[in-house]
Amino acid sequence: MMLPSFVGHRSRRSPFLLRLSHPVLTAWLGITLAMNCTPAWSAESPAPALPTSQEINWPAGTQLSVELEKGRLSVIGRDDDKPTVTLTINALELTRPENDQARQLAELPAPIREVRVQADGKHQRVILPAPPSLDLMQVSGVQATLAVPRHYQDVLNIRGKQVDLDLQHFSGTLSASTLTGKMTANDLQGIIHLYNQLGSLHTSNLSGTLRLQQAVGVLNDTASQGTVFYQVIRGQLAANSQAKDISIEQIDGTQKIQATQATRFSDNLQSGQATILLPASVQQGEIQTVSAALSVQVAPDFAGSVQVNGGAGGNIVNQLTSEQAKPGHLPLPDKALTLQRGSSDAKIAISTINSTITLLPPQAQ
Numbered sequence: 279m280m281l282p283s284f285v286g287h288r289s290r291r292s293p294f295l296l297r298l299s300h301p302v303l304t305a306w307l308g309i310t311l312a313m314n315c316t317p318a319w320s321a322e323s324p325a326p327a328l329p330t331s332q333e334i335n336w337p338a339g340t341q342l343s344v345e346l347e348k349g350r351l352s353v354i355g356r357d358d359d360k361p362t363v364t365l366t367i368n369a370l371e372l373t374r375p376e377n378d379q380a381r382q383l384a385e386l387p388a389p390i391r392e393v394r395v396q397a398d399g400k401h402q403r404v405i406l407p408a409p410p411s412l413d414l415m416q417v418s419g420v421q422a423t424l425a426v427p428r429h430y431q432d433v434l435n436i437r438g439k440q441v442d443l444d445l446q447h448f449s450g451t452l453s454a455s456t457l458t459g460k461m462t463a464n465d466l467q468g469i470i471h472l473y474n475q476l477g478s479l480h481t482s483n484l485s486g487t488l489r490l491q492q493a494v495g496v497l498n499d500t501a502s503q504g505t506v507f508y509q510v511i512r513g514q515l516a517a518n519s520q521a522k523d524i525s526i527e528q529i530d531g532t533q534k535i536q537a538t539q540a541t542r543f544s545d546n547l548q549s550g551q552a553t554i555l556l557p558a559s560v561q562q563g564e565i566q567t568v569s570a571a572l573s574v575q576v577a578p579d580f581a582g583s584v585q586v587n588g589g590a591g592g593n594i595v596n597q598l599t600s601e602q603a604k605p606g607h608l609p610l611p612d613k614a615l616t617l618q619r620g621s622s623d624a625k626i627a628i629s630t631i632n633s634t635i636t637l638l639p640p641q642a643q
Contacts, residue, residue, distance in 0.1 A: 341401045343435040347408035349419030351441060355428040355448030355465075362427070365404065367393065369421040372409045381410070414440075426450075430468075445472075449486075488521070543626075547572075556580070556626065563626035569633045574626075578640035582624025588613040591632035598637040 342363065344351070356362075372391060373381075396403040406420045419440070426434065430450030436443065438456040445454065449467035458476040464483055471489040472479060478496040485503035497508060498516045505523040508515055515528055518536045526535070526545040533552035537543055543556060543563040547570045556563055558577040565572065576584060576598070586603070588594045594603035594615050603613040617637075628635055 341433040341435070342404065343401065343437065344404045344406070344424065346406045346420060346422070346438045346441050348414060348417070348440040349406070350421050350444070351424060351436065351438065352422070352444040352446070353424045353426060353434075353436065353448075354446045356425050360427070364425040365393070366423045367420060368423060369418070370407060371417045371419065372407055373413045374416050377413050560626060561624045565626075565628045567630045567633055569631065571634050572628065572630065573636045573638055574628060575638035576626065576640065580624070581620035581622040582626065583619070584617040584637070585625065585627045586615040586635055586637065587629040588635065589629065589631040592630040593634040595634060595636040597639045
């Protein structure tokens with residue numbers, strides 16, 4: 279996934295340019311974005327002198343994008359009923375004094391210590407200050423809080439590079455991505471897309487249409503509801519989900535999945551190891567792997583068929599019943615096993631090419 283580029287150099291300043299006071303380490307700024315009013319000034323009007331906090335009024339239907347190069351951003355649902363979005367810069371560290379001389383000798387541009395707001399129709403782009411490349415690995419960057427309405431009616435986009443992101447207690451349409459860092463999300467509802475390339479993604483109590491992606495690292499989800507899609511390239515996936523529809527794609531790593539209320543379940547793990555617990559509510563289940571060791575447990579009151587295909591080099595271990603796998607397509611070496619419970623049309627299909635599939639004994643779920 280390609281992330282949008284971040285502005286890190288001097289550019290022509292917008293009329294909405296917001297300046298932060300010095301010293302850098304103690305800078306503070308509040309911006310209130312009211313979503314139901316007309317703009318306080320037009321793009322052609324000169325920017326007024328800015329007090330310590332500043333209100334910008336926007337019409338309903340505004341799409342908001344927040345970009346952060348390095349630091350920490352907390353996005354939290356408001357405790358009041360105000361239809362506003364408030365950005366507060368709690369701390370700012372962009373440069374190290376010991377690098378000032380080198381910066382001058384190299385004639386590098388001065389760091390941008392300003393929050394910039396760029397308007398494009400209904401879309402507003404908020405760019406937080408960014409450390410220069412010379413100081414990037416030595417400073418903490420920006421520490422900020424974004425307070426949004428509990429029921430956010432518009433679209434919120436967040437793009438970070440070296441950023442820890444914390445999202446809590448609101449509903450709406452959200453897309454958030456970081457290149458590296460720790461992302462946490464709690465008590466969110468709506469259309470939620472979270473992507474972290476390197477680090478960890480921890481979520482709990484999310485509901486709606488969910489897309490949770492961790493390229494490399496750890497993805498841990500608890501008590502999600504609705505429709506959820508998990509994607510991991512390499513790492514650890516742990517999910518205890520109440521979602522009705524669950525889809526998983528993972529190339530390599532480990533899985534520990536407990537689907538407590540799923541009616542549809544799909545899992546494709548290429549290599550690694552997985553333990554999967556499926557409920558009696560499953561109507562359509564499909565688990566595929568190339569070389570991952572699979573352990574699957576089905577609820578004792580599940581009614582339907584369990585079909586296992588061991589592939590050319592796989593092995594089937596049945597601890598669920600006394601039945602044993604049989605050759606599937608002679609003279610090929612593959613083995614297959616089909617178990618039927620009741621007359622339901624529900625089906626769980628499990629297949630591998632070159633690994634061991636174990637059907638675990640039932641336990642009350």
